[in-house]
Amino acid sequence: MKIGKNRIAVLIGRDGEIKKEIENKLGVIINLDSKSGNCEILPKPDDPNYLPLNVFTAQKVVTAINRGFNPIKALKLLEDNYEIEIFNLLKIIGKSEKRIKRVKGRIIGRNGEMRKAIERFAESFISVYGKTVSIIADYDNLQIARKAVSMLINGMPHHVVLKFLENKYNEKKKEQFRQLYKPEF
Numbered sequence: 001m002k003i004g005k006n007r008i009a010v011l012i013g014r015d016g017e018i019k020k021e022i023e024n025k026l027g028v029i030i031n032l033d034s035k036s037g038n039c040e041i042l043p044k045p046d047d048p049n050y051l052p053l054n055v056f057t058a059q060k061v062v063t064a065i066n067r068g069f070n071p072i073k074a075l076k077l078l079e080d081n082y083e084i085e086i087f088n089l090l091k092i093i094g095k096s097e098k099r100i101k102r103v104k105g106r107i108i109g110r111n112g113e114m115r116k117a118i119e120r121f122a123e124s125f126i127s128v129y130g131k132t133v134s135i136i137a138d139y140d141n142l143q144i145a146r147k148a149v150s151m152l153i154n155g156m157p158h159h160v161v162l163k164f165l166e167n168k169y170n171e172k173k174k175e176q177f178r179q180l181y182k183p184e185f
Contacts, residue, residue, distance in 0.1 A: 089104070
């Protein structure tokens with residue numbers, strides 16, 4: 001895989017700590033050429049933390065860092081129920097720079113408020129980086145965040161998207177409350 005020039009330092013971290021942390025937790029080796037940005041993730045079968053699927057998990061974490069997430073948020077992908085979804089705006093809306101800029105602005109919102117609302121109500125992390133929009137969340141919340149971002153890309157008004165998010169959030173909280181206080185007979 002290829003890492004962007006300005007994301008190589010983020011992937012390596014201060015004194016190589018981020019790269020080492022990913023390697024140690026997953027039992028993999030990350031070969032990163034800091035000149036070209038080429039990155040190769042290899043299994044390390046003799047490591048006690050090694051599992052066959054850890055190479056794919058490491059690829060997800062590295063991809064998340066490459067898509068603009070900070071390493072702390074990207075390392076959430078080490079948890080089994082977390083997943084990343086990447087919207088490629090070039091494929092969705094075409095090559096028009098004006099349209100891409102407009103859609104990115106709609107997703108971020110004034111002073112980042114729309115992005116914060118999606119992150120809060122869908123309990124997720126969102127990164128608008130380059131010509132992509134990426135979401136990290138657990139499976140249920142990923143569905144909600146994906147729908148909200150799709151609505152914004154398709155031109156829905158912000159208030160409609162906010163209402164959708166609030167309704168989903170309230171439904172989720174009511175269900176958690178029901179589970180918590182379910183009477184036992």
